[in-house]
Amino acid sequence: MVSVEEVAELAMALPEVTVGERFGNRTWFVDGKAFAWERPFSKADIKRFGDETPPEGPILAVSVEDLGEKEAVLPPIMRRSSQSHTSTATRPC
Numbered sequence: 001m002v003s004v005e006e007v008a009e010l011a012m013a014l015p016e017v018t019v020g021e022r023f024g025n026r027t028w029f030v031d032g033k034a035f036a037w038e039r040p041f042s043k044a045d046i047k048r049f050g051d052e053t054p055p056e057g058p059i060l061a062v063s064v065e066d067l068g069e070k071e072a073v074l075p076p077i078m079r080r081s082s083q084s085h086t087s088t089a090t091r092p093c
Contacts, residue, residue: 004038007060011036025058036062 011017011028018029027037038058046054064070 004058004060007036034063036060 008019008026008028012019014030016030020027020029022034022037023039025038025040027034029035037060039061040058041054045059062073064073
């Protein structure tokens with residue numbers, strides 16, 4: 001699994017990317033528009049784990065164009081629980 005710091009390095013290597021904060025979470029922007037951000041697990045996220053303990057650390061969320069792109073970046077087990085948000089792919093880091 002890729003760490004949040006590895007993602008941060010990759011994001012900052014892209015042209016015109018800046019890093020800032022949105023809603024108290026580290027966020028990467030291009031032209032003032034967020035395309036990736038860290039966030040903590042929400043109550044709904046934790047509930048999806050049922051009896052399993054959620055992984056430690058933040059979630060990395062990435063804005064995607066459509067459901068096809070979302071499915072390309074998420075493993076099959078995570079697609080099932082996140083169909084409602086077609087423009088955002090989230091994954092624990």
